[in-house]
Amino acid sequence: MDRLAAMQTFVRVVERGSFSAVAREANATQSAVSKQVAALERALGARLLSRTTRSLALTEEGERYFEEARRLVAEVAEAEN
Numbered sequence: 001m002d003r004l005a006a007m008q009t010f011v012r013v014v015e016r017g018s019f020s021a022v023a024r025e026a027n028a029t030q031s032a033v034s035k036q037v038a039a040l041e042r043a044l045g046a047r048l049l050s051r052t053t054r055s056l057a058l059t060e061e062g063e064r065y066f067e068e069a070r071r072l073v074a075e076v077a078e079a080e081n
Helices: 003-016 019-026 030-044 060-080
Strands: 049-051 056-058
Touching: 003 019, 003 030, 003 060, 019 030, 056 060
Parallel strands: none
Antiparallel strands: 049 056
């Protein structure tokens, strides 16, 4: 798993509020986006998102991780520019 790519995907899912929206942006399937976030959760040993068929919410761990991941993703993007 590419950890940075998974972090970027996680950040986008939280910002957009939907796996499907991120999948459309990335020209990928909803399943692929979901699997990438699930792999990140397994690697971290923490549940980041609480999912239902109609909603998506950050867990307490997810809130903490989101803030750091968003900052790191932004720093990488800035460094690459």
